[in-house]
Amino acid sequence: MLSVICESPGVLRAQQRDVPVRGNGEVLLRVSRVGICGTDLHIFTGNQPYLKYPRVMGHELSAVVVEAERDSGLAAGDGVYVMPYLSCGHCIACRQGKTNCCVNIEVLGVHRDGALTEYLSVPAQFVHKAEGVTLDQAAMLEFLAIGAHAVRRADVLVGQRVLVVGAGPIGMAAMIFAKLRGAAVTCLDTRADRLAFCQSQLGVDAAVAVGTDDTEQLASLTGGEFFDAVFDATGNIDAMNRGFGFVAHGGKYTLISIVPGQVTFSDPEFHKRETTLLASRNATAADFETVLEAMRAGRIPDQALNTHRMQLAEVPDAFARLLEPGQTVVKALVEC
Known part of the structure; x- marks a missing residue:
């Protein structure tokens, strides 16, 4: 063979x-x-x-x-x-x-x-x-299940504001399942083509390009409050560390990415937000079933x-x- x-x-x-x-x-x-x-x-x-x-x-x-x-x-x-x-x-x-x-x-x-x-x-x-x-x-079930698992880990709710950093396939999967839960989803990425795809094919509510004014744009989209749930799917340590600053007070930060290295953050900022920090690894049989159900219904x-x-x-x-x-x-x- x-x-x-x-x-x-x-x-x-x-x-x-x-x-x-x-x-x-x-x-x-x-x-x-x-x-x-x-x-x-x-x-x-x-x-x-x-x-x-x-x-x-x-x-x-x-x-x-x-x-x-x-x-x-x-x-x-x-x-x-x-x-x-x-x-x-x-x-x-x-x-x-x-x-x-x-x-x-x-x-x-x-x-x-x-x-x-x-x-x-x-x-x-x-x-x-x-x-x-x-x-x-x-x-295509497996990569979608990883996104479904991350969204389930963060317990995304209807009407919440969600930011997904990194518009690769895993990030897109998180966007899809956050949208299916009724969240308002924003994506942040360096590539204009990926951002355009997320808007045209995934129906995200907003797409922001990484740049000197991206923090201001994200603040403007949320009335200065930032996001109830932030997901990092970049595989970039600098982006992972930076993402702590996009979490709203009382919000959750989920790291889907894995990199060799140390994730660091400001403890005073982390503490005053009472941030929940989550790792999300792979997926379970229940997550595969979630994807299958959505696929069969034509929602993917x-x-x-x-x-x-x-x-x-x-x-x-x-x-x-x-x-x-x-x-x-x-x-x-x-x-x-």
Whole structure:
């Protein structure tokens, strides 16, 4: 089978490997679609803190079942999606239902080889039927679920003012689900094309470009009170630190981003606002169900989000182009 391996930062190779043998309790899958996300781009550029090379990337996937055990509830030919966070089921986090932050977590494409390959064998408990959605849509569930999880973590309410900093796919996912909860959503980003997309395709209420007067613009939009909920999806430490200043008194600040480094803030400012600071990592089965329900109801602009496509064999040569701002990539899907 064809697999694409990231041997080291900036180096992708196509390689022929043996089709995996299905283990006990596993499902053998024929990979259909793989979404490329910021994690994959960080792996390619050498900025992913949890990874060792070489690695087959890819954790946003849909597939078709080739072989499964009879008691798995799956059968050959079923279209499925995979929850790529392989949790242990017995640690302190898993016992609380917080499988997204399992102590012993293994994420496909990060801690173990992922989906940029033709066949994959994974434990059956992480494979779910993609009922009522296409295989294209199923491959976009994971990044949308991350946004849904962050919005759920912040408990966004109807009528609240929400700011999402960083208009990449994860930030867009947070915008979508904040809007679905009835919030007034503002996005802040450096790229005019991303801001325009968020207004035209996601229906955000306001879009502000990073610049010398952005704080004044954000203050003007909120009567000087700033935002009930702020989400950072930039992956930039300076932006993460700066975001504390955009939180209203009594508000919440949710960090979806992860960077190697120290987040710092002014304690007097943090204290007088009684700010709630939250981390948001991955997603749970409930978040995937939230996305599925919205997709089935036609409330996710998935076709607009899928801006680029390529074949698996094209990935080694075409992948680097996804980093070019002129490509205006939102979500690229690889057809396997």
